[in-house]
Amino acid sequence: MGNTSDQVDSGVRIPVIETANSDRGDLPMAGTPSASALAGAVWTTKIERARAMPPEEKLLAGARLFDRVRRRMLEGIRALHPTWNDQQISVECRRRLAAVRAREERGIYTPLDPS
């Protein structure tokens, strides 16, 4: 059974569900009944915590979570390229985010010719 906890960042309480610990050897295998039970328990916990969050916090949570994700990305790029300066790391982060965005928007948006 996974553990659940709260993380507080910038004053907002964000539900976090710890589903796996790679140091443990007793995790259920995917597709087994125990894995299914685990997934169900995680799902139920996720839904209950979302219901308990104040609406105004939920509205801004997406942007706050993005800041956390971006910080992790910057740390990861820095670890991969220890000789790069902050500017290079920032540019690479922007490039990666733009690539994800381009993939998600493919076939949906097209440039509008002002003329």
Add this chain to the structure above:
Amino acid sequence: MTSDQALAHIIDRLERGGVGYLLVGALSSNLYGVPRATDDADVEVSFDGFDIVSFAMGLGDEFRLDRQMMIEGFTGTVRYVLHHEQSGFTVELFRLGGDPHHQERFSRRRRLRVPECRGEVWVSTAEDVVIQKLRWARRKDLDDIVNLIAVSGEGLDWNYVDRWAKVHGTSNLLADLRAEAGH
């Protein structure tokens, strides 16, 4: 300025300017469902008397307006993108057009008190989030719908959702997602 502060700043400017707007997209699905990270905020804006260039210039040096306008294929909606350089967050402003559902969605918008935005903001209803995301139907949209139904499904006006799903031809998809959410 963090991403949420950048968003709050833009909402504050819209409110002070008396601009008709509402928050849609991931912000609104987070509101009624399970919050997930998003690198952009979608805002539908009534462009009656609204000058996007002046608005962008009034936001300050931290923001940059993308000069390339885009058009969305499903509804023909025009999109402008504001970049917040420091955080990497973007705010996408969609021009309220003639799409019948968008018109009704705008008329059904509601107020939500958000202290960080110095007052109340206009948000989409939960029903209209589901209807719009059914039209997009990307993987993340479908996940958002299932989560929203699981969290808030009991209080939805399903007659309203069903009516638009029939118009958009998304009734079968909606039935599948409701079943997945256990609703």
